[in-house]
Amino acid sequence: MAVLLGGLLSGFLGLAMFQSPAKAAEYTLRVQVKEQSRDANGKTDNQPVSGVSVTVTDADGNEIGVGETDEEGVALIPVPDRGDYTVTLDESTLPDGQTLDAKSPAVQTVTKDSFVTTTKIINFFTGESQSESQTFVERLSQRILDGIRLGLVLAMCAVGLSLIFGTTGLTNFAHGEVVTFGGLATFVFNITGLSFLGFLSFLPGVTEQGTFHILWAAPIGVVFGGLFGWALNAGIFSKLRHRGIGLVTQMVLTVGLSILLRNFFLSRFGGRTRPYREFTLQRAWEIGPVSITPRDAVVSILSLMILVSVALALRYTRLGKATRAVSDNPDLASATGIDSERVIRLVWILGGALAAIGGVFRGLDEQASFDMGSRLLFLMFAGITLGGLGSAFGALVGGFVVGIMVEVASLVVPTELKATPALVVLILVLLFRPQGILGKAQRVG
Amino acid sequence: MDWTLIIENSLKGLIGVNAVYFAVAAIGMNVQYGYTGLLNFGQAGFMACGAYGLGMTAHYFDIPMWWGIPLGVLFSVLLGLLMGIPTLRLRADYLAIVTIAAAEIIRLIVRSVKFKTYFGGSDGINNFSEPFREIGTDLGIQQSAEYGFWPFTFTGRELWTLIIGWLVVALFGFLVYQLMKSPWGRVLKAIREDEDAVRSLGKNVYSYKMQSLILGGVIGTFSGMIFALDRGSVQPDNYSRDVTFYVLTALVLGGVAKVTGSIIGPMLFWGLFTFIDNFMRQIAEDPIKVGNFTILQSTQVGQLNYMLIGLALILLMVFRPQGLVGNRKEMAFDGR
Numbered sequence: 001m002a003v004l005l006g007g008l009l010s011g012f013l014g015l016a017m018f019q020s021p022a023k024a025a026e027y028t029l030r031v032q033v034k035e036q037s038r039d040a041n042g043k044t045d046n047q048p049v050s051g052v053s054v055t056v057t058d059a060d061g062n063e064i065g066v067g068e069t070d071e072e073g074v075a076l077i078p079v080p081d082r083g084d085y086t087v088t089l090d091e092s093t094l095p096d097g098q099t100l101d102a103k104s105p106a107v108q109t110v111t112k113d114s115f116v117t118t119t120k121i122i123n124f125f126t127g128e129s130q131s132e133s134q135t136f137v138e139r140l141s142q143r144i145l146d147g148i149r150l151g152l153v154l155a156m157c158a159v160g161l162s163l164i165f166g167t168t169g170l171t172n173f174a175h176g177e178v179v180t181f182g183g184l185a186t187f188v189f190n191i192t193g194l195s196f197l198g199f200l201s202f203l204p205g206v207t208e209q210g211t212f213h214i215l216w217a218a219p220i221g222v223v224f225g226g227l228f229g230w231a232l233n234a235g236i237f238s239k240l241r242h243r244g245i246g247l248v249t250q251m252v253l254t255v256g257l258s259i260l261l262r263n264f265f266l267s268r269f270g271g272r273t274r275p276y277r278e279f280t281l282q283r284a285w286e287i288g289p290v291s292i293t294p295r296d297a298v299v300s301i302l303s304l305m306i307l308v309s310v311a312l313a314l315r316y317t318r319l320g321k322a323t324r325a326v327s328d329n330p331d332l333a334s335a336t337g338i339d340s341e342r343v344i345r346l347v348w349i350l351g352g353a354l355a356a357i358g359g360v361f362r363g364l365d366e367q368a369s370f371d372m373g374s375r376l377l378f379l380m381f382a383g384i385t386l387g388g389l390g391s392a393f394g395a396l397v398g399g400f401v402v403g404i405m406v407e408v409a410s411l412v413v414p415t416e417l418k419a420t421p422a423l424v425v426l427i428l429v430l431l432f433r434p435q436g437i438l439g440k441a442q443r444v445g
Numbered sequence: 446m447d448w449t450l451i452i453e454n455s456l457k458g459l460i461g462v463n464a465v466y467f468a469v470a471a472i473g474m475n476v477q478y479g480y481t482g483l484l485n486f487g488q489a490g491f492m493a494c495g496a497y498g499l500g501m502t503a504h505y506f507d508i509p510m511w512w513g514i515p516l517g518v519l520f521s522v523l524l525g526l527l528m529g530i531p532t533l534r535l536r537a538d539y540l541a542i543v544t545i546a547a548a549e550i551i552r553l554i555v556r557s558v559k560f561k562t563y564f565g566g567s568d569g570i571n572n573f574s575e576p577f578r579e580i581g582t583d584l585g586i587q588q589s590a591e592y593g594f595w596p597f598t599f600t601g602r603e604l605w606t607l608i609i610g611w612l613v614v615a616l617f618g619f620l621v622y623q624l625m626k627s628p629w630g631r632v633l634k635a636i637r638e639d640e641d642a643v644r645s646l647g648k649n650v651y652s653y654k655m656q657s658l659i660l661g662g663v664i665g666t667f668s669g670m671i672f673a674l675d676r677g678s679v680q681p682d683n684y685s686r687d688v689t690f691y692v693l694t695a696l697v698l699g700g701v702a703k704v705t706g707s708i709i710g711p712m713l714f715w716g717l718f719t720f721i722d723n724f725m726r727q728i729a730e731d732p733i734k735v736g737n738f739t740i741l742q743s744t745q746v747g748q749l750n751y752m753l754i755g756l757a758l759i760l761l762m763v764f765r766p767q768g769l770v771g772n773r774k775e776m777a778f779d780g781r
Contacts, residue, residue, distance in 0.1 A: 171538040245762075381545075419549075
């Protein structure tokens with residue numbers, strides 16, 4: 001009723017407006033009304049909606065102009081200058097059976113600053129948007145799949161963080177930068193190119209400028225990630241341990257390291273996100289209710305294989321057992337003849353390499369950027385806390401669960417806030433089970 | 446190379462608004478980190494509480510600006526409880542993890558479109574500090590006139606913020622100094638040294654830690670308020686986690702577990718920062734080239750500054766974790 005009344009009123013005001021002399025206008029509002037639809041291939045194929053009246057009022061509520069959309073669904077309404085306007089679509093003039101999409105309100109505002117050129121485009125959409133047309137089950141399964149992908153990357157990055165904590169007691173706030181390092185090292189080999197490596201161009205996938213196919217660049221980046229982990233331990237943290245510097249001091253130091261590295265990456269790489277050269281644009285496979293690109297599918301399977309082999313190695317190999325022993329109780333492990341320094345070195349190398357793999361996979365998925373790792377840091381922390389600080393298996397499970405939770409949560413919370421549930425999990429775990437789901441009950445405080 | 450300008454700017458940096466709001470935040474962090482051994486990596490979250498408390502009075506509640514002060518304090522007490530309740534019974538690093546996470550989530554929430562009606566989204570909230578400026582004008586400080594003597598020349602606008610700011614610094618500095626001399630403060634220091642020993646003496650360690658966390662946080666809130674009043678605006682990205690880390694660096698530079706350290710640290714931090722920044726910008730203006738390679742480009746100066754902050758924090762923690770005026774014995778706690 002109110003809508004109808006509003007429509008009549010604006011129609012009436014619109015008629016009244018027609019009688020006033022038209023002003024010479026340099027600025028134009030281009031109102032477009034479209035019906036959302038998809039073609040047979042699932043591509044957007046919006047249809048224009050004609051014969052819809054729209055009214056433009058200024059900030060004080062005075063009528064500036066009215067218009068009716070033509071065959072192309074467009075109404076051009078001249079306005080005197082750039083300013084704040086309100087555009088109202090008369091919903092009663094929409095064709096029968098069509099309504100505005102819930103995300104496209106009938107009243108839209110235009111601010112002075114939004115005029116980039118002399119024409120400002122305002123879009124109204126009718127029908128259901130593409131995402132709305134999926135059923136809840138479809139959206140949920142897609143989210144779970146995306147969550148599994150994020151969870152695998154998180155688990156991979158978090159193992160190193162958790163093992164380093166377990167063996168040395170250090171919470172490494174620079175671990176996100178280790179992830180970024182892997183992603184960017186791969187970028188350097190893949191895109192930037194090292195010209196002195198041009199002599200390798202006889203190999204397939206290597207150019208004379210010294211750029212490498214991603215299948216070369218990724219393993220090289222991972223090796224560099226491992227070396228980076230080794231260097232951090234050998235250059236800084238083993239020295240600090242020998243000097244008997246307290247853990248809190250070391251923790252603050254990792255904060256400094258994180259600032260240093262992140263700004264170094266920013267100065268070299270710039271603030272933009274950039275993709276690797278290969279496998280960037282792929283058509284997604286539709287499997288039942290979900291879609292996944294072949295690249296993401298391969299990456300996920302690879303991650304799963306890597307994680308399973310890490311878990312098996314920790315469980316059954318001598319070094320793996322030694323690692324878990326040191327992680328459990330460093331003094332007791334030393335007393336049984338385990339060289340704990342060697343184990344710690346191994347953990348840093350392994351942690352660095354796994355983080356680098358995580359960085360490369362993240363870079364393939366979401367492009368490389370200078371803060372790709374530090375944005376994951378807090379999710380990694382939520383993961384290892386959930387799994388149990390210091391437990392490698394806990395980090396695997398926890399990272400995985402947090403990844404799924406964050407993606408699924410974006411069904412209910414806005415995407416920009418989808419990290420919030422991770423904080424909720426963190427707090428709940430600490431309140432009710434501070435040792436984490438796989439940690440053993442002991443005093444942690 | 447204009448040395449006069451560099452020196453003038455650096456000396457102004459020593460006592461400028463940045464030094465003021467860092468000093469207040471550092472006094473708060475010092476209560477937590479220096480005196481109690483708590484790692485609060487979310488001080489930026491507390492600062493955001495104060496700034497948004499002020500901003501929301503104009504943007505959402507539509508009440509006089511001064512209500513923002515109790516509102517901000519209320520927010521930060523709630524934030525302190527949220528961070529403290531799950532973590533303060535546990536090892537030191539859990540607090541660090543939760544505070545870093547909570548501060549980041551606060552930033553995401555205040556800049557989100559979803560809560561734009563409350564917090565103004567990524568544009569933040571603007572133009573609410575008039576009542577604060579009016580008092581300055583009433584006291585006879587002309588907003589745009591120049592005051593002071595070389596090198597400390599400020600506009601009336603800056604001068605008024607500085608007067609109030611340094612008063613707040615002095616007030617909290619004195620408060621913390623007195624508190625730490627009191628029996629209450631001695632318990633905090635004892636908790637830093639050996640929690641179990643304090644517990645065995647029948648003190649409620651959890652409660653003392655909570656009081657310390659909240660006191661430090663509330664002081665940090667006032668830092669956010671000073672910054673917001675000076676700018677006349679709140680922007681969510683001014684409260685990123687790096688701000689916490691820079692405050693921490695400034696605190697460690699000055700000296701941990703000393704009130705003087707937490708005041709001269711931020712002064713030195715901003716004096717040095719301004720000096721290096723100005724110096725490098727002057728070099729970049731007239732670039733030195735070696736062959737095709739430019740030594741320093743003006744676009745790189747910003748990042749180089751922050752890299753130096755990171756490096757400074759690393760070197761300080763390795764060689765002088767107690768800072769300039771601190772006592773090394775007071776920074777030997779382990780947290781494990």
